Amino acid sequence: MKYIEVGKTREKLPAIGIGTWQLDPNSKDSINAIRASIESGSNFVDTAEAYRNEQMVGKAIKEYDDIFLATKVWPTHFRHDKIIKACDQSLERLGRKYIDLYQLHWPNPKVSMDETMSAMEKLVDDGKIRHIGVSNFSVEQLRKAQNSLKKYEVVSNQVEYSIMAREYEKDLLPYCQENGITLIAYSPLGHGKFFTRKNKAMPVIQELAKKHDKTPAQIALNWLISRSNVSAIPKAGSIDHVKQNIDAANFQISSSDLTELDQAISAMNFKTMKQKYGWLISFVLRLV
Numbered sequence: 001m002k003y004i005e006v007g008k009t010r011e012k013l014p015a016i017g018i019g020t021w022q023l024d025p026n027s028k029d030s031i032n033a034i035r036a037s038i039e040s041g042s043n044f045v046d047t048a049e050a051y052r053n054e055q056m057v058g059k060a061i062k063e064y065d066d067i068f069l070a071t072k073v074w075p076t077h078f079r080h081d082k083i084i085k086a087c088d089q090s091l092e093r094l095g096r097k098y099i100d101l102y103q104l105h106w107p108n109p110k111v112s113m114d115e116t117m118s119a120m121e122k123l124v125d126d127g128k129i130r131h132i133g134v135s136n137f138s139v140e141q142l143r144k145a146q147n148s149l150k151k152y153e154v155v156s157n158q159v160e161y162s163i164m165a166r167e168y169e170k171d172l173l174p175y176c177q178e179n180g181i182t183l184i185a186y187s188p189l190g191h192g193k194f195f196t197r198k199n200k201a202m203p204v205i206q207e208l209a210k211k212h213d214k215t216p217a218q219i220a221l222n223w224l225i226s227r228s229n230v231s232a233i234p235k236a237g238s239i240d241h242v243k244q245n246i247d248a249a250n251f252q253i254s255s256s257d258l259t260e261l262d263q264a265i266s267a268m269n270f271k272t273m274k275q276k277y278g279w280l281i282s283f284v285l286r287l288v
């Protein structure tokens with residue numbers, strides 16, 4: 001397993017973990033998928049209060065000692081007392097004493113960042129969370145979040161990043177790399193659409209897959225984590241997919257092959273979820 005650093009903490013984070021959005025909270029298969037990911041060599045599990053599956057995730061990881069558990073608080077809970085309450089409720093559902101990485105799920109311009117971050121710092125002081133992260137934050141929002149913290153640092157920003165969605169390469173990825181912030185890539189397989197859409201890069205990907213005796217998904221994930229400071233959290237329901245995904249962090253593509261792949265995919269750029277639906281989430285947040 002390739003490891004990267006959690007922010008600037010020197011703590012190790014697997015370059016590939018498991019995302020749990022849309023893993024059925026009531027299915028044993030979901031528990032088995034999470035356990036297969038851990039057994040395959042990655043202790044990094046990502047969930048969110050909004051996924052309504054924290055209880056299931058807690059059950060899946062219960063027997064393991066050394067898990068790096070990330071969850072998220074939804075923006076309607078960003079006021080000071082609401083964050084504290086939301087965190088307590090997540091801890092209860094997860095059956096844990098602390099959360100390793102607590103992330104602000106989506107920016108909420110209606111709540112002052114200073115208020116939100118003072119609650120996040122209290123949670124660290126109280127031992128309920130170990131690290132503070134954000135998600136779907138632009139460079140400007142990330143700077144604001146960093147400036148609102150007095151004692152601790154933002155260690156990560158979780159955004160959509162894949163071979164199909166490279167919007168953040170323009171500014172956010174370089175900013176994270178320069179400032180020691182881990183970029184957690186969500187939807188790293190383009191929501192699974194990557195395999196079904198016709199795209200010009202597929203022949204190159206297939207050729208590389210054959211050369212390394214890997215699948216196209218593994219090539220796509222390996223390309224992603226070849227960037228510094230990037231960890232990916234593919235969601236997989238099938239055990240075979242889970243194992244493939246974790247194994248994607250166990251090999252290296254040569255730099256000349258990576259360059260060829262880079263050129264092949266440069267023509268593709270699909271819209272991220274934030275580009276498509278960000279306006280709708282911001283609009284709804286303004287109403288609540």
Ligand SMILES: NC(=O)c1ccc[n+]([C@@H]2O[C@H](COP(=O)([O-])OP(=O)(O)OC[C@H]3O[C@@H](n4cnc5c(N)ncnc54)[C@H](OP(=O)(O)O)[C@@H]3O)[C@@H](O)[C@H]2O)c1
Nearest residue numbers: 019020021186187188189190191192217234235236237238
């Ligand atoms: N912070 C945010 O706002 C945010 C937003 C979206 C997602 N996320 C996080 O990111 C995680 C992943 O994103 P996502 O679920 O949108 O998309 P994704 O991981 O890019 O794609 C998931 C799809 O790919 C398929 N798949 C997984 N591994 C595969 C493999 N090796 N070969 C072929 N197909 C494979 C899965 O199928 P099977 O299920 O059948 O295996 C599923 O249909 C989420 O679970 C969540 O934790 C965060």
